[in-house]
Amino acid sequence: MSNKPIPKPTPETANFWSGCAAGELRLQHCTSCGHVQYPPRKLCSGCFSQDVEWRRASGHGKIRSWSVVIAPGAPGFEAEVPFISALIALDEGPTMLSVLRECAAADVEFEQPVEVIFEQRGEQYVPYFKPASTT
Numbered sequence: 076m077s078n079k080p081i082p083k084p085t086p087e088t089a090n091f092w093s094g095c096a097a098g099e100l101r102l103q104h105c106t107s108c109g110h111v112q113y114p115p116r117k118l119c120s121g122c123f124s125q126d127v128e129w130r131r132a133s134g135h136g137k138i139r140s141w142s143v144v145i146a147p148g149a150p151g152f153e154a155e156v157p158f159i160s161a162l163i164a165l166d167e168g169p170t171m172l173s174v175l176r177e178c179a180a181a182d183v184e185f186e187q188p189v190e191v192i193f194e195q196r197g198e199q200y201v202p203y204f205k206p207a208s209t210t
């Protein structure tokens with residue numbers, strides 16, 4: 076039994092987390108200016124409009140930067156280390172901090188295509204990424 080913290084949805088993030096539980100990454104799109112944002116907010120961070128709507132994202136992106144974490148930064152992650160913390164430039168525009176799975180640290184490359192996967196944690200599903208399938 077892991078004692079990793081379980082995300083607690085807020086009114087702004089509830090749709091994000093229900094998307095993760097449904098196996099889809101969701102992002103907010105502003106219908107006034109077209110800006111796509113992450114993390115979720117009440118207002119568009121581009122034009123401050125309240126006209127933001129949720130859309131399913133592709134779940135694909137590219138690695139912008141990464142780091143191998145060798146010491147757990149918070150209680151509950153002792154069994155996780157070492158892991159690869161990565162900044163993912165999502166195809167829709169926003170950058171997301173996540174963890175790269177199914178890839179050795181020596182094999183990570185700048186701009187490497189990745190795709191989202193979800194791992195259950197308590198009653199929530201947390202987005203992680205893995206190298207994109209090559210088909």
Ligand SMILES: [Zn+2]
Binds near residue numbers: 105
């Ligand atoms: Zn906007």
